[in-house]
Amino acid sequence: MAKFKLRIFAIAVLHLCCLFIDLTNCESPPKLEIYPTNDVQRKPVGKPLILTCRPKVTDPSLVTDLQWKDSMNNTILPKPNNNYYPLYDSKGRRLPTVVGRNQPPMYTETLPGESLALMISTLTPQMEGKYYCTASYANTEILETSVVIKTYVSITWTDAPENQYPILGTDYTVKCEVRADPNPTVDWMRNGDQIRTNDKYVVETHGLLIRNVQESDDGVYTCRAAVIETGELVERVIRVEVYIKPVITFLPTSMEAVEGKPFATNCTATGKPVPEISWIKDSTQQNVATADRFKVNPQTGLMTINRVSQDDYDTYTCIARNDAGVIDSKTKLNVLVRPTVFELYNITGVAMKEVALTCRSKGRPAPAITFRRWGSEEEYVPGTQPDDDRIYLDQHFDNERGESSGTLRISRSVRTDDGLYQCIARNKGDTAFKTGHITMEFPPDFSHMKDLPPTFSWEQRPANLSCLAMSIPNATIEWRWNGKQLKNGFDQYLKIEGTGPRSDLIVTPVARQYYSVYKCIATNVHGSIEHDMQLKEATVPGNVQAAMPRGLTATTITFEITGPATELGLPVTAYSVQYKEEINPDWSTAQNRSWSPDSPYIVEGLKPQTAYTFRFAARNQRGIGPWSATRTQSTPKRSAPEEPRPLHSPVQNDKEEPVVVSPYSDHFELRWSVPADNGEPIDFYQVKYCPGVKVSGTWEELAKECRSTDVIESTSFEMSSLSGNTYYRIELRAHNAIGFSSPASIIMKTTRGVDVVQVADRQVLSSASIVGIAVGGVLILLIIVDFLCCVTVRMGVMAAMCRKTKRSPSEIDEETKLGSLYGWRFPLPYCSGQLVKEPPPSPLPLPPPVKLGGSPLASPLDEKQPLHSPPGSIKKDSSLEFDGKFVHSRSGEIIGKNSAV
Ligand SMILES: *[C@@H]1O[C@H](CO)[C@@H](O)[C@H](O)[C@H]1NC(C)=O
Ligand SMILES: *[C@@H]1O[C@H](CO)[C@@H](O)[C@H](O)[C@H]1NC(C)=O
Ligand SMILES: *[C@@H]1O[C@H](CO)[C@@H](O)[C@H](O)[C@H]1NC(C)=O
Ligand SMILES: *[C@@H]1O[C@H](CO)[C@@H](O)[C@H](O)[C@H]1NC(C)=O
Secondary structure: OHHHHHHHHHHHHHHHHHHHHOOOHHHOOOEEEEEOOOOEEEEEOOOOEEEEEEEEOOOHHHEEEEEEEOOOOOEOOEOOOOOOOOEEOOOOOEEOOOOOOOOOOEEEEEEOOOEEEEEEOOOOHHHOEEEEEEEEEOOOEEEEEEEEEEEEEEEEEEEOOOEEOOEOOOOEEEEOEEEEEOOOEEEEEEOOEEEOOOOOEEEEOOEEEEOOOOHHHOEEEEEEEEEOOOOEEEEEEEEEOOEEEEEEEEOOOEEEEEOOOOEEEOOEEEEEOOOEEEEEEOOOOEEHHHOOOEEEOOOOOOEEEOOOOHHHOEEEEEEEEEOOEEEEEEEEEEEEEEEEEEEEOOEEEEOOOOEEEEEEEEEEOOOEEEEEEOOOOOOOOOEEEOOEEEEEEEEEEEOOOOEEEEEEEEOOOOHHHOEEEEEEEEOOOOEEEEEEEEEEEEEEEOHHHOOOOOEEEOOOOOEEEEEEOEEEOOOEEEEEEOOEEEOOOOOOOEEEEOOOOEEEEEEOOOOHHHOOEEEEEEEEOOEEEEEEEEEEEOOOOOOOOEEEEEEEOOOOEEEEEEOOOOOOOOOOOEEEEEEEEOOOOOHHHOEEEEEOOOOOEEEOOOOOOOEEEEEEEEEOOOOEOOOEEEEEEEOOOOOOOOOOEEOOOOEOOOOOOOEEEOOOOOOEEEEEEOOOOOOOOEEEEEEEEEEEEEEOOEEEEOHHHOEEEEEOOOOEEEEOOOOOOOEEEEEEEEEEOOEEOOOEEEEEEOOOOOHHHHHHHOHHHHHHHHHHHHHHHHHHHHHHHHHHHHHHHOOOHHHHHHHHOOOOHHHHHHHHHHHHHHOOOOOOOOOOHHHHHOOOOOOOOOOOHHHHOOOOOOOOHHHHOOOOOOHHHOOOOHHHOOOOOOEEOOOHHHHHHHHOO
16 A cells, blocks of 8 residues: 555656656656557457557656456466467366467567557457556556457358359249348349349348249349448349250150161250250160260260161160259150061861961061962951951061061861962061961872773783872772772782872783773872772774765865764774775775874875775774775866965954055065865966055055066065055965966055165165156146146047046946956046056956856856956955865765766
8 A cells, every 4th residue: 555655656746747847748647558549349250350558658668567468367478489379268268288380369469669469360259358458657657458359240151152043933042141240131132223022032031032933033133231230231242043944855756767777866955054965775774875886965865876786676765954953755766677587387287177377477566477379479368368268367466576476277278278378577677488388188089080081901901000099198099899809919910000199900801800890999097089990891993974075176085074983982093094996896906094083184196087985994092993984076177276375364453354464564475385286286376466555445456566476386475675564465376287276365564664764775666666756747747737638628538538428338348347357446547448448557467368257177166156256356255365265065965966077
């Protein structure tokens, strides 16, 4: 207390002194001041802080013991040099010393100017309180001052990311978690406008709730936090970008790939950000991007397979994924696999039972299976066949396994079902074939032997009774005779060769009894059948029933023979004729001739006008039958040859005359057969041919261009230098010493064609045609002149024609005869009497009229059917037929009557 009084005294003295000594200095007593000077220091947590305590005295050197003390009156120590410093927990307990370079949380530091600073490296809320700064002055006076530290927590963003991504269509809270002490207030702004809670937005404690986020909610939001007490105001700019969940926009529901070929497909998806696409093979759950033959582009969704295999047949999931979500969709990949037939067994069926042929095939899609018979184009249809209700086609598909089967069922099968069958497996990719066969087993069958004739034998010739049984499997054959089974050795005259399916019974008929019926019995697993085989004794043929002369010329007779009945015997192998002149009674000198059956029975080389006797017999393997059907026949007189017969087949157009078409335009080879010469040898043939035109169905021939040739020792003639596309009428006659035959006539047409040009090229023809054209031109000129003359001065040919209508009938008659002789009208309209009287310009001399009519050589037959029709009648008559013109008779009587001549 004394000391205290002393101090006060000293101070008082001091003040007094000051008053006297130094007025200015003495105005303020010594004290301590803390900077900053506020009594209460409000400072943010976590920040460093310095508080400086400075004595305010006249003589700083008198200040000692300057100290900082906390509210518990503990002195705050300076920072230790060795870096060891005591740490205190929140309750002021000293913590174990640690080595570190860290600053102690609170220490003092002497500053120049006798100041002592209280240093806080990081302000914590525990450091709140009152701190004192004390000192002694002049050893007497105790100076003290204090300051209160208050802390506050400044605004910190605890969870307020600067980029946030709400998802379209959802409710999203834009996070803005903020901490401060005292508590802050938070509000929101977008584009400078404050956001208030409304339908769209809800301002929440820790964020801004946006309801049903839309793309328009993209933008920059400002979260603003303020602390009223501290006046702190902080803004955080938050960028909001709306994300969109992925949507798969394209993925086929099913796809088709071909085995062995490359394949590609797309899965496209939209979303924000752009989704990444992956493909999963469902059966294995494998991401195909890791598989060998696959490639996936995650951006475009393109999946490619470089060579499709059968295993790729599966369901695939396309997954689109982005930060907003994941979506997937499935698709099926069908792999087209070309069909293959992997099973088709050959089968054996039994007649009248069901037989089934099954075919199995692989492929994708499972192939449709059908069949067809080998060699037929027609395929069986599923189900019952419309044309054969015994046949049913069954089809089965297993699309999952890519297999199918087809079964062809034939109920009530028959032998003809035996054969090759083709299985056809078909799908979109291709068609496969395989052939198998159905073997039909059936009981023995002898139906092929039904109509065989009996076996014949004679004079102990061994007979071969051959029995063949049709059957599958092969039948065995045994023989019975008179109810007894035959075995080799049973009878030396009966020998069996073979036991089946063919067996020959060789019978040597040494006695009547062997001409008998033998039973052939065939047996297999499916049945047994027997067949009677007859051995008959053969005889020579019976009488020839009739032999009628049918064709008669001066040197030949053609017969029609009716043979003997042969139903019960051997067939006729030949017919024989013997003939002699009637006056000769001796048959041993007769002429012989044989014909095989069904050939023309012609006797040639006869003398004309001679009576012959003929007799006939039939011959078979056994021998010749009796001579019978004796007939006497006379040959007619010698005469001109028969009409030769052209060897060409004409084309018969309806209603028109038959026409032979030449394959060439400029030549034609006429061929014919040799006719009977009627007693005198043929010395030549005459061929005459004329071009003609058809005018409304009738012939107009160009007589001037007719040509005629005699052909010797040949039966053909090459007509050359013809015009193309032209009709020719050809007349062919045979000639002998007696005269010409009637003409065989045909119409021949040359083809048009390229060789028309060749014809024109030929010198002869072209000059001939030039002459023709010149003559035609002159004639036309003449007609014109003549017409003018007729009109003007009534002179000339036409004028004569006009007058001619008043001619006498005899004149007309004569003209008609001549006209008809040439068979066609003159081609030019010249009909003047003078011209008619001149000889016609025909290059072919016609046969003299005596030959046409009352020839002394003509037989009475000629009158019944004229050998030579007048040429004028050709258009209507049958003279265009090409038959060889023998003398035909309807009955033998006519011939007999004629032969008497
Ligand atoms: C079926 O028969 C045919 C012809 O006879 C033959 O080529 C084929 O190998 C046979 N198939 C089977 C499976 O026996
Ligand atoms: C019996 O006839 C058959 C069929 O014609 C023939 O194949 C066979 O060789 C003949 N047998 C004898 C011994 O002539
Ligand atoms: C059946 O007979 C025929 C003709 O003799 C013969 O070629 C064939 O080999 C035989 N078949 C069997 C299975 O014996
Ligand atoms: C014709 O046949 C009979 C009997 O076969 C014979 O006697 C005769 O000599 C034969 N005549 C001629 C000409 O060959």
